[in-house]
Amino acid sequence: MRLSTATSNTSNDETHKRLEDIRNFADWLLNIGDGNINPTDDGISDIQMLEDVLINDVKDPIGSIINCIYPDYLQNLGNPTYYQQRAILAPTHEVVNIINDRMMESLEGEARSYLSSDSICQSDRDSDFNSELYTTDYLNSINIGGLPKHNLSLKVGVPVMLLRNIDQSGGLCNGTRLQVIELCEKVIKAKVLTGTHVGKITAISRMLIVPSDKRIPFRFQRRHFPIAVCFAMTINKSQGQSLANVGLFLPKPVFSHG
CATH class of the missing domain: 4.10.170 (p53, subunit A)
Incomplete structure (x- = not known):
């Protein structure tokens, strides 16, 4: 309908x-x-x-789905509307990162890396807390939904997605997609691609993010930019998005009953 x-x-x-x-x-x-x-x-x-609905070229499946969903994307970096309704969906963050990294590597220009600052929340530092179990390297390695990667690598022109509500009245909500226009030391400048404030220029700064994933048996906080590269995104994260040109990359079984 x-x-x-x-x-x-x-x-x-x-x-x-x-x-x-x-x-x-x-x-x-x-x-x-x-x-x-x-x-x-x-x-x-x-x-x-x-x-x-199938892409039959299986010699390079990732390259095939990129060419199908993002044809001539290198020539369309200056066209914000090109990325508004396109996305590649995959079942896991691991696969999403592989696709995003491959597409970003093909872009011209030097990538800039931003590292997070991770620590255990003060509320979990009770008398029984053993800091040796949760080293900084271990906290840096955690990569779950709704949390930016510890090492966030970006280039100018890359589409990104907000992972937190920053300014709802200004259209900066969880799931809003933007395009990076400048990479500064303290902030990242980006242009809004979706929602009611398309074309708005905003500056995104670091913030404290506490993941709510129940699989983590402790509470920790990550100070980082609340964004993720979104050439590709997880199927769960795509819920609520308006997409007209979608590719599904399913390297292993994904469907279950219901």
Whole structure:
């Protein structure tokens, strides 16, 4: 229904073909959900993916999906609208970092690295606290969702995403995408790409970030810029984003029941 509404501004011929494609795709998805494609007694079915949604060049899968979702991206660094509705989605931060690092390496210019300052929260420093268990090197190695990497490497022109709410009234919210325009020592200047303040120039400074991930058995804080490179992002992080050109890179099984 949402895709049908998005095509209402096109010409009649284009609208008719587009709506027909959408109906066929929607029927295919519904039949998968209802278990009507290759049904079996044990509930496990093999489903053939539609050819028009696949990238068949598997010699260099990362390079293939980059060329498909970001064609001529080196020539479009000065075009903010180019990055507004494009993204590569992957299931894990490890895969996302590989894609982001590869794309950033291909950009001209020298990268600038920013290191975080990590420490255990004062509230966890009780009498039983053993500082030898949580060394600085160990804290620096923690890489989880919603937390910037310890070593944040950036170049001018790179699209980034905010990981925290900074100024909601000014459009700087968790999930807002921006494009780096200047790398300073104390701040990072960037241009807003999404939301209600597109084109706004802002300066992002370091802040204290305490992750809420329950898998960490202690509380620690990271003082860093609350951003992450976002040529690619995790599937979870893409929720709430408006994207028109999306690539799914799934190097290992990702789907589960429900």
